[in-house]
Amino acid sequence: MQKIDLVDRDLFNPGHAACPGCQESLALRAILNTIGPDAAAVFPPSCGAVICGPHPYSSLQIPVFQTSLESAAAAASGLRRALNQRGKHDTTVVCFAGDGGTYDIGFQALSSAVERNENILYVCFDNEGYMNTGAQKSSSTPLHASTASTPGGKPSKKKDIIGILAAHGIPYVATAATGHMNDLIAKVEKSLTIEGTRFLAVLVPCLDGWGLPDDSGVSVSRLAVDSGMWPLYEVEQGHRYTLNHDNKTRPVADYLSLQKRYRHLDETQLAEVQAAVDQDWAQLRRRAAESTEARASG
Amino acid sequence: MSSITNLADHQLLSGNHAVAWGARLARPQVIPVYPITPQSPIMEKLGDFHAAGEIDAEVLTPESEHSAMAAAIAASLAGARVFTATASQGILLMHELLHYAAGGRAPIVMCNVNRTVASPWAFWPDATDSLSQRDTGWIQLYSETPQESLDSTIQAFRVAETVSLPTMVCHDAFYVSHAMEPVALPDQALVDGYLPAYDPEHFVEPGRGESFGYVIDQATFNRTRRDLDEAMARVPETLEEADTAWRELTGRSYGVIERYRLDDADTAIVTMGSMAGTARVAVDEMRAAGERVGLLKVRLFRPFPVAHVRTALAGIGRAVVLDRNYSPGLGGMLHQELKAALFGLNGSTPAVHGLLAGVGGVNVTPEKIRQFVGDTTDREPQPQSLWVE
Numbered sequence: 086m087q088k089i090d091l092v093d094r095d096l097f098n099p100g101h102a103a104c105p106g107c108q109e110s111l112a113l114r115a116i117l118n119t120i121g122p123d124a125a126a127v128f129p130p131s132c133g134a135v136i137c138g139p140h141p142y143s144s145l146q147i148p149v150f151q152t153s154l155e156s157a158a159a160a161a162s163g164l165r166r167a168l169n170q171r172g173k174h175d176t177t178v179v180c181f182a183g184d185g186g187t188y189d190i191g192f193q194a195l196s197s198a199v200e201r202n203e204n205i206l207y208v209c210f211d212n213e214g215y216m217n218t219g220a221q222k223s224s225s226t227p228l229h230a231s232t233a234s235t236p237g238g239k240p241s242k243k244k245d246i247i248g249i250l251a252a253h254g255i256p257y258v259a260t261a262a263t264g265h266m267n268d269l270i271a272k273v274e275k276s277l278t279i280e281g282t283r284f285l286a287v288l289v290p291c292l293d294g295w296g297l298p299d300d301s302g303v304s305v306s307r308l309a310v311d312s313g314m315w316p317l318y319e320v321e322q323g324h325r326y327t328l329n330h331d332n333k334t335r336p337v338a339d340y341l342s343l344q345k346r347y348r349h350l351d352e353t354q355l356a357e358v359q360a361a362v363d364q365d366w367a368q369l370r371r372r373a374a375e376s377t378e379a380r381a382s383g
Numbered sequence: 384m385s386s387i388t389n390l391a392d393h394q395l396l397s398g399n400h401a402v403a404w405g406a407r408l409a410r411p412q413v414i415p416v417y418p419i420t421p422q423s424p425i426m427e428k429l430g431d432f433h434a435a436g437e438i439d440a441e442v443l444t445p446e447s448e449h450s451a452m453a454a455a456i457a458a459s460l461a462g463a464r465v466f467t468a469t470a471s472q473g474i475l476l477m478h479e480l481l482h483y484a485a486g487g488r489a490p491i492v493m494c495n496v497n498r499t500v501a502s503p504w505a506f507w508p509d510a511t512d513s514l515s516q517r518d519t520g521w522i523q524l525y526s527e528t529p530q531e532s533l534d535s536t537i538q539a540f541r542v543a544e545t546v547s548l549p550t551m552v553c554h555d556a557f558y559v560s561h562a563m564e565p566v567a568l569p570d571q572a573l574v575d576g577y578l579p580a581y582d583p584e585h586f587v588e589p590g591r592g593e594s595f596g597y598v599i600d601q602a603t604f605n606r607t608r609r610d611l612d613e614a615m616a617r618v619p620e621t622l623e624e625a626d627t628a629w630r631e632l633t634g635r636s637y638g639v640i641e642r643y644r645l646d647d648a649d650t651a652i653v654t655m656g657s658m659a660g661t662a663r664v665a666v667d668e669m670r671a672a673g674e675r676v677g678l679l680k681v682r683l684f685r686p687f688p689v690a691h692v693r694t695a696l697a698g699i700g701r702a703v704v705l706d707r708n709y710s711p712g713l714g715g716m717l718h719q720e721l722k723a724a725l726f727g728l729n730g731s732t733p734a735v736h737g738l739l740a741g742v743g744g745v746n747v748t749p750e751k752i753r754q755f756v757g758d759t760t761d762r763e764p765q766p767q768s769l770w771v772e
Contacts, residue, residue, distance in 0.1 A: 122589060122590070123589050124589060125461070125587050125588070125589060127457065134597075134598070135598065137594070137597060138597035138598045138599075139597055139598040139599060139600070140597035140598060140599040140600075140603065141597075143594050143597070145594070147589060148587045148588060148589060148591060148592070148593055148594050149587075149594040149595070149596075149597070150457050150460055150461075150587055150594070150595045150596055151594075151595065151596030151597060152453055152456070152457065152483070152596065153453065153479055153480060153483055155449060155450075155453075156449065156450060156453030156480070158450075159415075159445050159449070159450030159451075159453035159454045159457075160453045160454060160456065160457040161457070162415075162443055162445065162450075162454050162457075163413060163415055163443065163453065163454030163455060163456065163457035163458035163459075163461070163465075164457040164458065164460075164461050164587065166413045166415075166441035166443055166454070166458055166463070167412065167413050167441070167457070167458035167459075167461035167462060167463035167465075168461055168588075169441060170412040170413060170440075170441055170463050171412075171461070171462055171463065171588075173588070173589075176588075176589055193446055193447065193450070194445065194446070194447075194449075194450045194453065196446070197445045197446035197447075197450060198445070200446075201443075201444070201445070
């Protein structure tokens with residue numbers, strides 16, 4: 086059992102439109118309540134945008150602007166600049182986008198916002214596909230995962246969004262997962278102390294899209310971390326790596342075997358996934374160690 | 384058109400710099416903008432103003448026109464006065480978000496410099512770019528001169544913010560955008576009196592409980608379009624009011640449409656933008672030759688000023704429409720809009736001749752216009768537009 090350090094300020098209302106057991110709504114509740122009421126949000130079309138509404142109801146107690154699918158970071162930039170002009174420098178502008186709206190169609194606008202170092206917090210709810218439109222692949226879909234548009238399994242690797250954003254020199258970029266809520270909350274809190282663009286990728290296992298029982302979201306999320314498929318880490322200023330959960334204890338098979346999207350995997354493919362995860366994990370540990378050494382030597 | 388009596392308050396400005404001055408005088412708070420030929424001098428001039436501390440605005444330079452418009456909409460809905468500018472492929476890249484802006488009732492003002500649309504790649508005056516955006520819900524004004532572009536930019540904010548609709552001020556590539564003329568610069572205090580600070584009823588701000596753009600049901604969506612229609616219907620009178628107030632302050636006004644030497648005319652040339660300037664010369668020449676020809680300049684294209692053009696053209700025998708734009712499969716867009724606007728005038732409907740003149744930036748001289756008009760005298764009007772050269 087783990088106590089979750091969340092002060093719930095009722096900023097996320099019950100009765101919203103998420104599926105039962107939805108991990109995204111769980112993350113949204115934690116993030117909103119950690120940020121607090123002095124905030125305004127931008128959503129592109131996504132599960133999150135559906136969870137917001139429908140009009141005239143809102144499940145969020147902060148104002149929301151829903152923009153187009155490609156433009157979350159651009160719209161957030163415009164909102165930020167307008168609030169600055171109106172003297173609201175301290176209001177947090179937060180983007181909530183899916184992985185399609187982040188890794189794919191919204192990436193150009195995101196890259197530009199990061200390049201300009203817009204003072205926004207960008208949260209990507211990463212469920213590794215276009216779940217709101219029926220579970221098609223995105224460039225966040227992992228190797229060999231089956232989706233509605235890659236029924237035989239996706240032949241290419243998941244895009245390394247964290248590495249790409251780190252290469253922009255973004256002040257703060259981190260991964261988080263719903264199975265590690267205190268880590269998620271701590272990262273949101275930390276991001277609020279930083280000026281400039283901050284990016285948080287939160288793994289939100291999609292029960293419907295991944296083929297999981299309604300009550301399994303949190304445990305699958307923990308397995309994603311324990312298997313090294315979704316390591317918890319943060320990168321500051323593009324180069325200071327910190328591994329927040331330095332303990333890869335499970336084979337990927339323990340994580341993959343629970344999900345319908347990997348049911349077709351043969352031994353060779355499974356070994357391929359395991360090898361890729363081991364390689365990425367080793368690289369991540371090396372970078373974290375180098376950052377620790379660099380800090381020690383001042 | 385007013386004659387210049389005092390050059391002391393004039394500057395020699397290109398149309399683009401005149402627009403930048405108009406925007407500056409309107410005190411925009413957020414300017415998201417992306418460069419494109421031949422719009423870039425607007426952006427660069429605003430950048431100069433900003434660097435010199437002469438405008439207090441957030442200038443945002445994203446990676447595309449699409450993002451520029453996305454930022455513009457969010458900033459506008461957060462209660463800021465927003466200006467941007469674009470041209471050609473830029474306005475086409477914005478297309479999706481032009482709908483978002485109008486649907487969201489964001490009173491952004493944008494200058495579009497009318498330039499050919501690829502492919503093939505070209506840079507010449509042609510209004511197909513913005514005319515093809517006529518169904519997006521933006522108010523569209525077309526300007527003939529740098530002075531009109533400056534004045535229209537300021538008027539556009541007043542109209543946009545009154546009816547909560549985005550507004551574009553369009554002027555032709557090079558003929559207006561880069562041609563220089565003495566332009567009267569109004570005093571900042573005069574503009575401040577004409578255009579008070581933007582103070583919307585609804586906007587994004589913590590504690591207000593207002594959100595924008597949520598999923599809605601069919602009936603509510605339908606109502607948003609009826610509301611938009613009502614706002615559009617208010618535009619001609621709102622523009623007339625804004626234009627009259629401007630005339631009282633500056634002596635300059637342009638109308639919703641302009642009737643030039645049309646009172647006793649049997650033939651009306653109907654056109655927009657810089658072509659109106661050329662047609663004006665042609666009209667004077669034909670009048671001098673004893674021909675009863677006048678000009679109807681359409682300044683407001685969206686909403687199309689149906690009542691105005693019906694009144695202006697009722698009883699005139701012939702209307703010759705000059706379109707420097709082309710809708711494949713349809714023809715000239717002003718020609719088509721005008722024919723629809725004149726529907727049901729019955730006995731007093733003019734014979735409407737639609738001419739595709741100067742498409743792609745081909746030069747159209749006053750002599751050519753005289754020839755085009757002359758050629759219509761013994762030709763039956765056709766439903767489709769005709770290519771002329």
